Amino acid sequence: MKKKGWKDLPIGGVILEAANTKKYATGDWRTFRPVIDLEKCTNCMRCWIFCPDSSVVLVDGKVNHFDYDHCKGCGICAIECPDNVKAITMIEEAKAKEKH
């Protein structure tokens, strides 16, 4: 994407387009990533409610996977996942990348 010059930008750094973070990967500085075991998951939706970056992706109303472009690895989902379920584990990003 060609970057705009100063004369072409909206005043004061305002962003006119709603939800345009989709275009900007904010998750690239994550050190831990959440991994979900869908066989354990009960679809209580706690992780989906608590995720501050809307990075828990649902398919047909059920928890399916994480949006790693925007997940910053805060671990709230893993903490909020109920104690008797614990379907989400946090693994080191570097190790996760080595695997792939």
Next chain:
Amino acid sequence: MGKLVALTGNIAVATAMKQINPDVCAAYPITPSTQVMEQFSEYVADGLVDTELIATESEHSAMSACIGAAAAGGRVMTATSSQGLALMWEMLYIAAGMRFPITLACVNRALSAPINIHGDHSDSMGARDSGWIQIYAENAQEAYDNQIQTVRIAEHMDVRLPVMSCMDGFITSHAVDSLELLDDKAVRDFVGEYKATYPLLDVEHPVTYGALDLQDYFMEHKRAQSEAMKNSRKVILDVAREYKKISGRGFEYFEEYYMDDAEIAIVILSSAAGTVKVVVDEMRAKGEKVGLLRPRVFRPFPYNEIADALSNVKAVAIMDRADSHGAEGGPLFMEFKSALYNSKKQPIMINKIFGLGGRDLMLPDIEMVYRELRDIKNTGKIRTLSEYITVRGEEAAYGKA
């Protein structure tokens, strides 16, 4: 024609605010703030304005609330002084960077320590790089007139920057002065209806304010902000011309008093200029070619116009009511030296720091400065480039003040 009244500078400015009738005022309304907001809160309580008044727990919060209200789409004003302005510091830069046309009545008072409540310019001079336009008034009339003009300057689409309208603490703010007020309708017609750019309350068109701006775009936004400050030069004069039509009172970047044929001159801001005028009158009566230049607009600084105005003067004393510790002289001195660096006709320039913490500047003090300038003009020699005057412990080289 308006109505002649006797008011303090505080009430004059509060009256201007009442006539402007802003949407939101957020302020910390007690000390160090002066009576401006206290007076305005009475207008709110009496239902004379439609303003939403927010009394915050600090000036940092006051400016934050102003920024929020401006983002929402309101016309926003506030007032403060001294430590209050200092506590707003962080948010001053944000108001300017987000390009909100907030207007602020700054009653100039000293900064601690030691604790002092009286007038000097250290508060607003410290904020001179915050991106706010700064205009200084000599008296209550001008404080009133400037306050009304700031709204039009700030809101002009080529500018959209916050504006600080300054007057001297106590000397102007608390003393009763005679001034002419405009009709409420004349003021309201002059300021007109405010049109916000991208108001947050326009829920049909959601926008984001205050997003992270890194190496890829930060500089472009700062460049645009710098252009807005440049644009304000023309707008300030255009607004002044239009204001003259309704008030009969004209304003420029600076006031020149007997500068046409002046050989020596004093440059001084705000209320002290009134005292200098008395000395100029006395010395002119004796045939001495002395003059006064009183800057009104400090940001943006009118470099070219200043260089022209001083091109035929032989020696000039720049008098600062604030120090810039560690620099070679006060903030006004540095600006004037910069303004003249590229000029082919440069006067010899000296700097006097005076009046800190409300210390009086008396007629003999000013005569002493003119005497020194006369010697500099005759000999071409400078004794001291920059020094404190009206201070005990310094030898008065040009006679007892």
